[in-house]
Amino acid sequence: MSEPKQERAVKTREAILHAAAEVFDEYGYSGASISKIMERAGVTQGGMYFHFKSKKSLAHAVIASQQEFVQFPAGEPGLQRLVDLTFHLARALQTNVLVRASVRLSVEQGEMGLRDDTPYREWVEQLYVHLCAARERGELLPDVDEEEFAKVLVGAYSGTQLYSNISTGREDLMERVAMLWHYLLPGLAPAHVRAKVRVGPQEEGLAA
Amino acid sequence: MSEPKQERAVKTREAILHAAAEVFDEYGYSGASISKIMERAGVTQGGMYFHFKSKKSLAHAVIASQQEFVQFPAGEPGLQRLVDLTFHLARALQTNVLVRASVRLSVEQGEMGLRDDTPYREWVEQLYVHLCAARERGELLPDVDEEEFAKVLVGAYSGTQLYSNISTGREDLMERVAMLWHYLLPGLAPAHVRAKVRVGPQEEGLAA
Numbered sequence: 001m002s003e004p005k006q007e008r009a010v011k012t013r014e015a016i017l018h019a020a021a022e023v024f025d026e027y028g029y030s031g032a033s034i035s036k037i038m039e040r041a042g043v044t045q046g047g048m049y050f051h052f053k054s055k056k057s058l059a060h061a062v063i064a065s066q067q068e069f070v071q072f073p074a075g076e077p078g079l080q081r082l083v084d085l086t087f088h089l090a091r092a093l094q095t096n097v098l099v100r101a102s103v104r105l106s107v108e109q110g111e112m113g114l115r116d117d118t119p120y121r122e123w124v125e126q127l128y129v130h131l132c133a134a135r136e137r138g139e140l141l142p143d144v145d146e147e148e149f150a151k152v153l154v155g156a157y158s159g160t161q162l163y164s165n166i167s168t169g170r171e172d173l174m175e176r177v178a179m180l181w182h183y184l185l186p187g188l189a190p191a192h193v194r195a196k197v198r199v200g201p202q203e204e205g206l207a208a
Numbered sequence: 209m210s211e212p213k214q215e216r217a218v219k220t221r222e223a224i225l226h227a228a229a230e231v232f233d234e235y236g237y238s239g240a241s242i243s244k245i246m247e248r249a250g251v252t253q254g255g256m257y258f259h260f261k262s263k264k265s266l267a268h269a270v271i272a273s274q275q276e277f278v279q280f281p282a283g284e285p286g287l288q289r290l291v292d293l294t295f296h297l298a299r300a301l302q303t304n305v306l307v308r309a310s311v312r313l314s315v316e317q318g319e320m321g322l323r324d325d326t327p328y329r330e331w332v333e334q335l336y337v338h339l340c341a342a343r344e345r346g347e348l349l350p351d352v353d354e355e356e357f358a359k360v361l362v363g364a365y366s367g368t369q370l371y372s373n374i375s376t377g378r379e380d381l382m383e384r385v386a387m388l389w390h391y392l393l394p395g396l397a398p399a400h401v402r403a404k405v406r407v408g409p410q411e412e413g414l415a416a
Contacts, residue, residue, distance in 0.1 A: 111316050117374045152384075154371060155388070156364035159366030160363035180363070182360075183352075187395055
């Protein structure tokens with residue numbers, strides 16, 4: 001295959017994934033259809049079937065692309081960065097339809113007969129890196145197991161955003177994430193470290 | 209209406225609810241149908257429509273009955289009881305199809321166009337009672353807000369059981385709930401109280 005052809009294929013795949021995320025966010029899994037997604041992506045049936053054979057494989061790919069959909073600002077690894085990531089993700093859930101669709105499908109995957117913990121494991125891996133950096137910087141309590149805490153945080157965070165979504169359409173998600181940290185930090189970091197950690201969104205112009 | 213007629217109506221409603229929970233647990237919301245539920249419950253169309261007009265209203269009722277489906281053993285209110293409840297619920301999720309269906313529908317309710325936080329709020333209310341008892345017994349740290357912690361715990365617990373379900377079909381749920389408490393307790397209770405709290409299932413013959 002020539003280089004431009006490959007590039008085109010990559011772009012088409014990306015366009016399909018984005019369109020699928022939009023349609024899944026709007027209609028849910030059951031209400032979405034391949035034809036709606038083709039129309040939204042502006043691709044032919046041939047283009048679609050070259051990349052994805054079914055609605056289920058599309059949903060699978062949207063779930064698996066969760067990490068690509070969230071663009072984190074650069075920053076120094078460590079405890080502050082770990083906390084910042086959770087608020088950045090909260091903002092992404094409030095504002096980015098692709099992230100929202102991917103999380104919705106991950107949570108509602110029982111409805112499509114899937115059981116795929118890839119998105120959860122990817123978050124665990126990402127948070128684990130920051131916990132290891134925090135450990136090296138002396139920011140963690142001695143009895144914290146970095147991998148264990150990463151799993152606890154991913155589970156706790158998933159439910160926090162779910163509850164916030166059902167209660168307020170994620171309007172109060174920032175407050176809920178801050179509350180979660182209020183009760184998790186004493187089990188994670190010593191008092192002198194906690195005193196310096198900013199718990200709230202870091203982006204400009206946003207209130208906690 | 210005579211007394212026996214009322215009693216019969218209550219029993220029919222209960223039978224329908226239980227059958228609906230079983231069918232929703234097995235097929236999910238989209239795959240369930242009123243006729244499957246009628247057959248399972250052994251009720252006539254008239255009996256069904258006297259109580260429930262649609263699949264959606266049935267799902268709504270199954271979600272709202274979550275508290276009835278979990279039978280907690282008696283115990284003294286307080287911090288130990290709060291911890292015990294979370295393990296008891298974990299066991300119920302592993303073994304009781306009605307609880308599982310209700311929780312599944314609560315989590316996947318986006319798929320049916322619902323947004324009902326009743327089951328979450330009912331858990332918050334129940335846990336709040338135990339947190340108030342714990343406060344009276346001097347078991348909580350001064351800066352703990354009982355209602356806030358109840359909300360944090362319900363959110364964190366929901367996600368923990370969801371992640372466990374997707375990863376292992378809830379086989380590792382007990383370990384995950386224990387891990388969650390390991391990191392939440394230092395933000396909730398002073399060291400001398402934590403030292404006396406048993407974190408694990410209390411039922412006989414069950415390993416943590």
